[in-house]
Structure formats: C-alpha cells, structure tokens
Amino acid sequence: MSGKIDIDKIAQLARLKLTDAESDRLGGHLEQIIDYIDQLNQLDTSSVEPTSHVLPIHNVFREDKAVKFADDDVDYLAGSPANNQGHYEVPKII
Amino acid sequence: MHSKTILQAKEDLRQKKYSAVELTEAVYQRIDSVEPKVQAFVHLTRDIALKQAQTADQKLAAGEDAPLLGIPIALKDLICTQGTRTTCSSQILDQFVAPYDATVAGQLKSAGAVIVGKTNMDEFAMGSSTENAWHHPTMNPWNLERVPGGSSGGSAAAVSAHECLAALGSDTGGSIRQPANFCGVTGLKPTYGRVSRFGLVAFASSLDQIGPMTKTVADSALLMNVIGGKDPRDSTSADVARPDFMKALERDVSGLRMGIPKEYFTSGIDPEVERSVQEGIKTLESLGMKKVEVSLPHLQYAVATYYIIACAEASTNLSRYDGVKYGHRSQKTDNLLEMYMNTREEGFGEEVKRRIMLGTFVLSSGYYDAYYLKGQKVRTLIKQDFENAFEHCDVIVAPNAPVTAFKQKERIDDPLKMYLSDIYTISANLAGIPGISIPAGISRTDGMPVGLQLMSKHFDEESLIAVGHRFQQNTDHHLQQPSL
Known part of the structure; x- marks a missing residue:
C-alpha cells in the first residue's frame, strides 16, 4: 500500500504548509495508519447501510424568527486578528 | 476540605461547617501546593471564582438552594466560557476569549457552581496522554513520571489531586473514561445527544459528548441532573426527557444481567488489569447480578473505523481556523x-496536523468510498453488535483500557500505538451508547489505578449509575488516594 498518499496534494487540500521534515514524518505515519485501516477490507459491507448519525434524528427545524443570542454589548469581532468598522480584514485575494 | 465529594460539601455548606469562600480558598491552597507538580490546569480563574463563592455564601445565608451552590468545579479548556480564555491547549486559540458561555458552563453557573479554572488537554482533544498540549503536559498524580491519560487528562488529574471537587471533560473516543481510569476517578460519558454540545469546541461532531469526572458515581449523577437535557441551540441534542439521575442511586441491581464481552479479554490485556476487572465482576455477582457471556465481534475493527470517521470530521471542523475570525x-x-x-502550519501541533491530513485523505476524491464510506458501514456493524448484545444483558462490563497509565514519552512517537490504547472505549462512541469508568483496584505491578468500564443502552445512564454506585458502596477502590 506504500506510496498511496500524495502528501503534497493532501496538504494543499488541507491548507497546511508543511516543512519538508514534517512532510516526510507525517507521510510515513499516514502510510502506517492507512495500512492498519486497510484491515477493514476483510469485511464484506456490500449490503450494509452506512451510519452517519447514531440517533434517529433527521432535520431539526425551528420557527424562522430572529432571537436575541447574547448580551448586546458583546463584540463578536473582538477575537479576530484584524477587523475594521465591523468587518473582518484579510490580505488581498487576487 | 478540598478532598470532599460534592455531596459531602453540599451538606457541610448547608450545616455551615465552612463557607463557600473558605471551601474555594482551600481548593486554591491545594492548587498552589500541588499544581507545580501536576500541571492540570491551563489557567485559573481565581478572582472570578472567589466572587462566585461570595455570591453563593449570600444565597446560602438567605436560605436559597441550588444543586451546586458554592461547589468548586473545573472545566476542560474546550468548553467555552464567556470572558475567560478557551485555548483547547492549542497555539492557534491561545488568546481566544469566547463571546458566550457553552450551554453546560451556563448550566453550572446557574446551578451555583464556582468555576475554578480551565483544565489541560491534548490539543483539540486529539490524544490519549495529555502530552499533545501546547502549554505543558499534565502529570499523573499517582506517579508524576506517568501520563494522566487523555484527552481530558487535566480534568482527571485535577479531580484525583483534589484541585477541584469535580470537573467536566469531553469524550470522543474515550477521553473521559480512559483518563478517569488512569487517575483513579469516576468518569461518565453520557449517551450521544444527552448533553448539549453548544459551546464545546468541535472535534468530531458525531462522536463528541460532554460528561462529568468526579470522585464518586453519586456526584456524577448530581452533575448529570444539571447538564443533561435537550438544548434548542444544539440540534443534535436529543429530545428525550431527563430523568432524576439521583433516584438511580437508590435502585436495587440484583437480578440485572451483566454481559461480559469475550473479545475484551484476549491477548494484549495487562494481567493486573484483568485481575482487577475479574474481581470487579465477582463483586457485582455478589450483589446479585447475573453474568452472561456476550460477543462484540467487530471490536477489532473499532480503532480503524474510529480514525476514519473522527479524522474526517475533524478535518472539516478544523477548517474554521484560518486566521480570519479568531x-x-x-x-x-x-x-x-x-x-x-502559514497560519495553520504555525498554529497547529503535529498530532492535529496528522489527523487533519488523514481526514482530508479519507474524504478526498477517489478515496471517499474506499475509506470514509467503508468506515461508516463498519460503524453500522459495530452499532449492531451492541444492539445484539443488549438483547441478552442490561449492562456490559469490561476493562476500560488494556494497560494502566503508561510513562511520559513512551508512546508519543508512535501514533498507532497511542491510538490502540483507546481500543476498549472507542466502540461506545461509534455506537453512541453511554459508558462509565469506575476505580476497580490498584495494579500490584506498578501501583497505578485500574478502572472498570460499564456500558448500557442509549439513554440508560441510570443503569450505569445504579450499578456503579452500588459497586462503590461495597468497595473502597474509589477512596484510594495518590500520595502527592
């Protein structure tokens, strides 16, 4: 199973800029873990339904009405690294 | 004073043997004395706690009552608390201050609790030893060279070392039960959906559940009365009526059937762990419980299934840490x-990156069916194993971990070996059922605590509380103390 994982591609999808050393180490670990996970192939699951949620809950609705969430003086942007006049600030996109 | 249980302290406060302020000060004196060795907390909230204790004293003087009035409790540092830091033991959230309380934090405060501080954990609850923590690791109070377990290792160590009367933890694959086991305390993972996850920093949303970590089962029952129940802010919280869990303490357990899953007693289990568990089973038999053998044939696939599902969900949940919002x-x-x-590279530790990478891989185009969908299907088989077993028994009795607390640094460089230390706890999360770890003895080999695990059907925490409490009434394992 070795070599199955394209570490650079996965890191890009995961938005992680790994150092070369990290990439090597994590790559080795992931190969080892995926080899272990591959034991699931011993099981025939062709007629088994997947479980995404353990309880029989489906859509949960509430009335479409605005409700007060917390104190009015809470500044929700206070924790952001950069904000300006009620907006998040980010570096240039294009 | 600091070594009291919640129920003892409640009675003492009512009888005015001491005040809530005196109790809180005694807890902080204990923290000042042992915390340099144990390092159970990320940060303390001393000033706020003393104000909460003063308020509790005023209410006590006025004859008011509330379930946790004046009781010092610690919170795992992934439960949001308005106005104080919630770090998840991660560099990326080190300065994060939540703008609101998690539902459970609000419930504790409304019940009169004094919040002592926020306890250490593996970063984003990813780990089994509280070594993957950005600030510092936590030590096991029974032996400072050993890990407290994880990921709620700070909560377990704080309760064990009497740095609080009780704590809340969270359990995604064993993160309440395994550290409770390693530190010799009681840890209850409720049914998925029993306790609101609103304000709990998400790791794996289909598995995460908050629960109590306490000195006795009775204290866990009391905390469940405060935190259990439907929350409109968490759409996955179950619309199931919350029973009075304290009533379960009075239940007779004779005649209850305990299922012993043979797959939990195979090679790989430490002989001293097996001895304590078998003695625990004998104790339960002496209380009139009937032993039946049950089978959970897919146990060996639980760890592999868990790491697909938990990492897939984690990779999605942790995409929010992008350096924009907080x-x-x-x-x-x-x-x-x-x-x-660059933000994510700098802010996350190695284990978190490893799991994000694994989760991204199993969800990626071309591998989704082979891994993620396969994992969800095997999850169904594991869930069905429990449904079949519970046709023959009321409670499953099993070891909680194959070993006692291992040494610091022993497993940190071998992720797969670390993952396998959760083999006995993970399947309860995959099936969504409740489980509890209670102290069941001390290993004669290494002097470390051994836990007994009880599991029951969805929303039947009462059976765990009834059996666990009766066990503690007839044994003194939970009274054993580390010599710090």
Whole structure:
C-alpha cells in the first residue's frame, strides 16, 4: 500500500504548509495508519447501510424568527486578528 | 476540605461547617501546593471564582438552594466560557476569549457552581496522554513520571489531586473514561445527544459528548441532573426527557444481567488489569447480578473505523481556523491563501496536523468510498453488535483500557500505538451508547489505578449509575488516594 498518499496534494487540500521534515514524518505515519485501516477490507459491507448519525434524528427545524443570542454589548469581532468598522480584514485575494 | 465529594460539601455548606469562600480558598491552597507538580490546569480563574463563592455564601445565608451552590468545579479548556480564555491547549486559540458561555458552563453557573479554572488537554482533544498540549503536559498524580491519560487528562488529574471537587471533560473516543481510569476517578460519558454540545469546541461532531469526572458515581449523577437535557441551540441534542439521575442511586441491581464481552479479554490485556476487572465482576455477582457471556465481534475493527470517521470530521471542523475570525494569524501574509496555509502550519501541533491530513485523505476524491464510506458501514456493524448484545444483558462490563497509565514519552512517537490504547472505549462512541469508568483496584505491578468500564443502552445512564454506585458502596477502590 506504500506510496498511496500524495502528501503534497493532501496538504494543499488541507491548507497546511508543511516543512519538508514534517512532510516526510507525517507521510510515513499516514502510510502506517492507512495500512492498519486497510484491515477493514476483510469485511464484506456490500449490503450494509452506512451510519452517519447514531440517533434517529433527521432535520431539526425551528420557527424562522430572529432571537436575541447574547448580551448586546458583546463584540463578536473582538477575537479576530484584524477587523475594521465591523468587518473582518484579510490580505488581498487576487 | 478540598478532598470532599460534592455531596459531602453540599451538606457541610448547608450545616455551615465552612463557607463557600473558605471551601474555594482551600481548593486554591491545594492548587498552589500541588499544581507545580501536576500541571492540570491551563489557567485559573481565581478572582472570578472567589466572587462566585461570595455570591453563593449570600444565597446560602438567605436560605436559597441550588444543586451546586458554592461547589468548586473545573472545566476542560474546550468548553467555552464567556470572558475567560478557551485555548483547547492549542497555539492557534491561545488568546481566544469566547463571546458566550457553552450551554453546560451556563448550566453550572446557574446551578451555583464556582468555576475554578480551565483544565489541560491534548490539543483539540486529539490524544490519549495529555502530552499533545501546547502549554505543558499534565502529570499523573499517582506517579508524576506517568501520563494522566487523555484527552481530558487535566480534568482527571485535577479531580484525583483534589484541585477541584469535580470537573467536566469531553469524550470522543474515550477521553473521559480512559483518563478517569488512569487517575483513579469516576468518569461518565453520557449517551450521544444527552448533553448539549453548544459551546464545546468541535472535534468530531458525531462522536463528541460532554460528561462529568468526579470522585464518586453519586456526584456524577448530581452533575448529570444539571447538564443533561435537550438544548434548542444544539440540534443534535436529543429530545428525550431527563430523568432524576439521583433516584438511580437508590435502585436495587440484583437480578440485572451483566454481559461480559469475550473479545475484551484476549491477548494484549495487562494481567493486573484483568485481575482487577475479574474481581470487579465477582463483586457485582455478589450483589446479585447475573453474568452472561456476550460477543462484540467487530471490536477489532473499532480503532480503524474510529480514525476514519473522527479524522474526517475533524478535518472539516478544523477548517474554521484560518486566521480570519479568531485566533492566531501568521505574519507571513502575502495573499489570502498563503495566510491560511502559514497560519495553520504555525498554529497547529503535529498530532492535529496528522489527523487533519488523514481526514482530508479519507474524504478526498477517489478515496471517499474506499475509506470514509467503508468506515461508516463498519460503524453500522459495530452499532449492531451492541444492539445484539443488549438483547441478552442490561449492562456490559469490561476493562476500560488494556494497560494502566503508561510513562511520559513512551508512546508519543508512535501514533498507532497511542491510538490502540483507546481500543476498549472507542466502540461506545461509534455506537453512541453511554459508558462509565469506575476505580476497580490498584495494579500490584506498578501501583497505578485500574478502572472498570460499564456500558448500557442509549439513554440508560441510570443503569450505569445504579450499578456503579452500588459497586462503590461495597468497595473502597474509589477512596484510594495518590500520595502527592
């Protein structure tokens, strides 16, 4: 199973800029873990339904009405690294 | 004073043997004395706690009552608390202050609790030893060279070392039960959906559940009365009536059927762990419980299934840490994409990156069916194993971990070996059922605590509380103390 994982591609999808050393180490670990996970192939699951949620809950609705969430003086942007006049600030996109 | 249980302290406060302020001060004196060795907390909230204790004293003087009035409790540092830091033991959230309380934090405060501080954990609850923590590791109070377990290792160590009367933890694959086991305390993972997850920093949303970590089962029952129940702010919280869990303490357990799953007693289990568990089973038999053998044939696949599902969910949940809305932002920010990638590279520790990578892989195009969908299907088989077993028994009795607390640094470089230390706890999360770990003895080999695990059907925490409490009434394992 070795070599199955394209570490650079996965890191890009995961938005992680790994150092070369990290990439090597994590790559080795992931190969080892995926080899272990591959034991699931011993099981025939062709007629088994997947479980995404353990309880029989489906859509949960509430009335479409605005409700007060917390104190009015809470500044929700206070924790952001950069904000300006009620907006998040980010570096240039294009 | 600091070594009291919640129920003892409640009675003492009512009888005015001491005040809530005196109790809180005694707890902080204990923290000042042992915390340099144990390092159970990320940060303390001393000033706020003393104010909460003063308020509790005023209410007590006025004859008011509330379930936790004046009781010092610690919270795992992934439960949001308005106005104080919630770090998840991660660099990326190190300065994060939540703008609101998690539902459970609000419930504890409304019940009169004094919040002592926020306890250490593996970063984003990813780990089994509280070594993957950005600030510092936590030590096991029974032996400072050993790990407290994880990921709620700070909560377990704080309860064990009497740095609080009780704590809340969270359990995604065993993160309440395994550290409770390693530190010799009681840890209850409720049914998925029993306790609101609103304000719990998400790791794996289909598995995460908050629960109590206490000195006795009776204290866990009391905490469940405070935190259990439907929350409109968490759409996955179950619309199931919350019973009075304290009533379960009075239940007779004779005639209850305990299922012993043979797969939990195979090679790989430490002989001293097996001895304590078998003695625990004998104790339960002496209380009139009937032993039946049950089978959970897919146990061996639980760890593999768990790491697919938990990591897939984690990779999605942790995509929110992008340096925009909160937390750390890299200074290397030429453009938006670079900012995202550098922020996450700098802010996450290695285990978190490993799980994000694994989760991203199993969800990626071409591998989704082979891994993620396969994992969800095997999850169904594991869930069915429990449904079949519970046709023959009321409670499953099993070991909680194959070994006692291992040494610091022993497993940190071998992720797969670390993952396998959760083999006995993970399947309860995959099936969504409740489980509890209660102290069941001390290993004669290494002097470390051994836990007994009880599991029951969805929403039947009462059976765990009834059996666990009766066990503690007839044994003194939970009274054993580390000599710090």
